[in-house]
Amino acid sequence: MKATVFNPIQQHLLMMFAYDNNEEHLKEMKDVLAKHFAKKVDDEMEVLWNEGKINLDVIEEWGKEHMRTPYK
Numbered sequence: 001m002k003a004t005v006f007n008p009i010q011q012h013l014l015m016m017f018a019y020d021n022n023e024e025h026l027k028e029m030k031d032v033l034a035k036h037f038a039k040k041v042d043d044e045m046e047v048l049w050n051e052g053k054i055n056l057d058v059i060e061e062w063g064k065e066h067m068r069t070p071y072k
Contacts (some may be wrong), residue, residue, distance in 0.1 A: 006014065017029075053063045 017025075045054070
């Protein structure tokens with residue numbers, strides 16, 4: 001069995017929450033992390049928009065794409 005190696009962020013979070021077994025804290029943490037990564041996506045999308053790499057036409061095309069894996 002292959003050993004799991006945690007990255008520094010995972011190690012830090014494990015140490016921070018090693019003694020906290022509260023479901024409400026878990027929910028709050030998930031919410032904080034989701035908002036953090038959503039903001040990063042929003043920020044990067046704004047950069048791409050400002051650089052002219054995406055526009056409304058591109059976004060509309062994304063909405064029409066079918067990226068599902070074909071069944072065999």
